[in-house]
Amino acid sequence: MRLLTHNLLSSHVRGVGPRGFPLRLQATEVRINPVEFNPDFIARMIPKVEWAALLEAADTLHLIEVPKEPIQGYERNEEFLRKMHHVLLEVEVLEGTLQCPESGRLFPISRGIPNMLLSDEETET
């Protein structure tokens, strides 16, 4: 699971609503996987990123050189875009958990794939 994905995920346990974001990340196995740099794509993603959640996740994974916020003229700033590219796309959590901040419910990540399925009780009205 990449950090871009973590940034878009929210807990949907009943009754939690917007307080289900962001999921608390915990990783036991992480892999750095180089991905071809595409500045246009990264520039497109910047406005969609929830920065506080990204910084929290990056901090959990002990990542360094993570920009604290989008800078002026980021679309043309290659250094900034490269750093964002690395944080968003090149860090993969292979094993770990995502935790709902409101209910505490854990969603496992195995082989890089998060399992967001809820059990019966959690979907009951």
Next chain:
Amino acid sequence: MKRTVCAKSIFELWGHGKCPEELYSSLKNYPVEKMALEFLPFEGKVNLKKPQHVFSILEDYGLDPNHIPENPHNIYFGRWIADGQRELIESYSVKKRHFIGNTSMDAGLSFIMANHGKVKKNDIVFDPFVGTGGLLIASAHFGAYVYGTDIDYNTVHGLGKASRKNQKWRGPDENIRANLRQYGLEKYYLDVLVSDASKPSWRKGTYFDAIITDPPYGIRESTRRTGSQKEIPKGIEKCPESHVPVSLSYHLSDMFFDLLNFSAETLVLGGRLVYWLPVYTPEYTEEMVPWHPCLKLISNCEQKLSSHTSRRLITMEKVKEFENRDQYSHLLSDHFLLYQGHNSFREKYFSGVTKRIAKEEKSGQE
């Protein structure tokens, strides 16, 4: 021509006739000025290896391969301009793909769907019923970054029984990511998740440029969602790894309206939803195509499946931003009731004519 898989080639028409003589006179009448400027008609050198211009004669023998006439109906002469992308159908053929499922989408159709979705470079495309990822491949080919989710743990992880004849279990290289890698498209793989499309885990916001999907029809793959076991359990399955009982029959109409609501919420304005809608042909009417106030119907194309069933490729475009009250508006729509009646699609698929005859007999007796 860089996108279409439907057209083989395109030619500039210079002459046409129902027989050779007509063709020649038609050609004689083609204005010299319209022919390519840098050369004079038929005076240039013939170069078979690297021609500057290619000319073709096309003979039309009709559409029935079992009744080919002695002479063509029409003969055309033209200058070749460009080829379409029909070779993609062969190069991306499911026959050669590493990871397939029982219902993997035909390569040609997956490209058509990506075109309907207007998928372009740097888009984010999502498939909520991703299966083995066939639809993501076509989008990645056009430069989009892709996400997929599926309720089936084994399919998403690439585990379990293989769909190929003569193969029992899936191998280590059989998963969605490996499929993209096979075509050199791994860089477009964002993530896949095990998730219930009726209970999506995406935060509030609009970040998908296109949602392209083939939801289960309940025939070769079951329609399921997570839910309380107190409700009707139609074949409860337990997935050992995921430890989550997956039960409940998911009514088709609910599934499509969940899909439309989800699309209306998460698509960017102008973004497209492309999906297959299974119908029982004898009862189908245009009015039963699912509707949503935020989505405009762009196209609706039929593909026959059997004598009494077909599926329709529906393309919709988001034209209005989603507001909370839009979530339930479909319940006020007649469309919902019409498609709800279609819920026994599975029964209809299997019983078809027999059921209708039985029904007619019964009403005849009353």
